[in-house]
Amino acid sequence: MEIGTIRKDAATELALWQQDYSADAEQAVIGSMLIDASCVKDLMKCLEGEDFFIQTNQDIFETVRRMYVAGKPIDGVMVADELERAGKYSSETRSYLVQCMEITPTSANAMEYAQIVRKKAEKRRFTQAVMDALTGEDDPQAAVAAICHQKMRQRRGTRLKTMADAMTEAMENIAGKKEGRIDTGFPLLDATLKGLWPGHLVLVGARPGCGKSAMCMEIAESAAMKGKTVLHVTAEMKAGEVGERLIAKRTEGVTMDQLIDGVPETDEDLWMNIAYTASMEAKLPVYFYDGSDVTVSRIRELALGIENLSMIVVDYIGLMIGEKDKRAENRNLELGGISRELKLLATEMDIPILAAAQLSRTVNETDKPKLSSLRDSGELEQNAVKVIFLWKTDPGDDTQVGCTVAKNRRGRTGDVNFYFDGSKMTFTELSYRTDNDEPADKFHQRPRRRRLEMGTVDGD
Numbered sequence: 001m002e003i004g005t006i007r008k009d010a011a012t013e014l015a016l017w018q019q020d021y022s023a024d025a026e027q028a029v030i031g032s033m034l035i036d037a038s039c040v041k042d043l044m045k046c047l048e049g050e051d052f053f054i055q056t057n058q059d060i061f062e063t064v065r066r067m068y069v070a071g072k073p074i075d076g077v078m079v080a081d082e083l084e085r086a087g088k089y090s091s092e093t094r095s096y097l098v099q100c101m102e103i104t105p106t107s108a109n110a111m112e113y114a115q116i117v118r119k120k121a122e123k124r125r126f127t128q129a130v131m132d133a134l135t136g137e138d139d140p141q142a143a144v145a146a147i148c149h150q151k152m153r154q155r156r157g158t159r160l161k162t163m164a165d166a167m168t169e170a171m172e173n174i175a176g177k178k179e180g181r182i183d184t185g186f187p188l189l190d191a192t193l194k195g196l197w198p199g200h201l202v203l204v205g206a207r208p209g210c211g212k213s214a215m216c217m218e219i220a221e222s223a224a225m226k227g228k229t230v231l232h233v234t235a236e237m238k239a240g241e242v243g244e245r246l247i248a249k250r251t252e253g254v255t256m257d258q259l260i261d262g263v264p265e266t267d268e269d270l271w272m273n274i275a276y277t278a279s280m281e282a283k284l285p286v287y288f289y290d291g292s293d294v295t296v297s298r299i300r301e302l303a304l305g306i307e308n309l310s311m312i313v314v315d316y317i318g319l320m321i322g323e324k325d326k327r328a329e330n331r332n333l334e335l336g337g338i339s340r341e342l343k344l345l346a347t348e349m350d351i352p353i354l355a356a357a358q359l360s361r362t363v364n365e366t367d368k369p370k371l372s373s374l375r376d377s378g379e380l381e382q383n384a385v386k387v388i389f390l391w392k393t394d395p396g397d398d399t400q401v402g403c404t405v406a407k408n409r410r411g412r413t414g415d416v417n418f419y420f421d422g423s424k425m426t427f428t429e430l431s432y433r434t435d436n437d438e439p440a441d442k443f444h445q446r447p448r449r450r451r452l453e454m455g456t457v458d459g460d
Contacts, residue, residue: 031104185222
């Protein structure tokens with residue numbers, strides 16, 4: 001029997017409705033993936049393996065899906081090799097893959113081919129359900145009516161919810177069922193921010209040197225220590241550099257300067273402390289990606305390969321590049337498109353995405369930022385659900401950092417004082433900020449800060 005055909009034994013003769021499929025469309029979908037791997041992402045959203053009527057096509061599609069999730073290169077040779085590994089390879093497999101590529105002149109119509117395959121599959125499943133109801137139900141009319149009603153609900157869209165659905169979700173939130181919420185690990189900030197929620201794009205904006213990378217690292221580590229799996233996309237630093245910061249933060253008696261210069265080999269006690277910290281941090285469920293090709297599709301590909309992913313951290317959004325087919329005329333529009341795609345990805349994955357963002361050069365590092373301070377694109381503000389800004393409150397003291405929640409669609413806005421230790425890359429909350437904290441002459445006076453743990457006031 002030729003590969004890619006249907007066996008029709010006399011005992012299992014298929015009814016006409018069961019044969020409602022398009023071999024050409026199925027082969028065109030397979031051919032499109034083999035000649036142009038960039039279309040695989042969109043096809044994965046549209047189709048499932050069971051949508052293919054021909055078993056060979058189903059096996060090939062599922063093989064390509066596994067390769068896509070694993071981040072492997074996809075072409076005819078690689079797919080054939082993967083099929084052989086999976087035990088789904090025959091003497092005619094390679095020639096069939098070539099045939100699929102030859103009958104597909106271009107991948108430009110891949111989604112149209114996919115729509116044909118999906119509609120045929122939906123029709124077969126619907127007809128099968130109706131036939132089963134007519135032959136196996138006590139009340140076939142009611143069963144068929146229920147099937148038709150369900151089909152109409154699906155056409156209305158799976159994300160369409162009734163008021164009852166909305167009230168149920170609201171009551172669960174009010175009752176304290178806050179699955180998916182991730183706190184920053186800073187109680188005062190969390191009291192204002194009210195957590196990072198699934199589907200939210202949250203921005204941390206600051207001028208260079210104000211600690212936005214360190215803040216993102218703190219939040220990611222806090223989430224991981226609570227058992228949340230985190231994908232940390234670090235375009236600004238290598239994974240090892242982030243590791244150095246975590247070691248400096250958690251190891252007593254070690255500073256960033258020491259780690260950069262090199263710890264003396266003779267200091268065995270210090271090396272033991274560093275090794276212990278590294279071994280403990282290594283247990284955290286954090287995955288790093290420090291490649292230079294940071295696009296939204298690349299992040300999606302990485303995220304799909306991580307089981308039980310709870311949050312994505314991007315450091316930082318200004319170093320991301322737009323998709324080849326979505327490059328804008330200028331950087332402002334391109335960055336706006338990237339933030340929009342990140343928001344859609346957060347919704348698609350049902351997890352929060354925390355992204356660091358650069359502020360405009362016109363903003364002084366000692367000036368409290370505003371939403372208009374975000375660099376390159378006003379669309380960043382529009383697409384973000386929450387926006388946090390950091391700035392230095394005292395030009396003569398780099399340890400004094402203000403943090404403001406400038407935008408919060410689910411929570412409050414407000415300010416918090418932080419102490420930032422650059423030698424350890426750590427933040428420590430000091431107090432809430434008020435309007436009275438800003439000195440009349442901010443270049444010569446230190447803002448009033450209340451140390452919560454001691455109950456004393458500094459800077460009076």
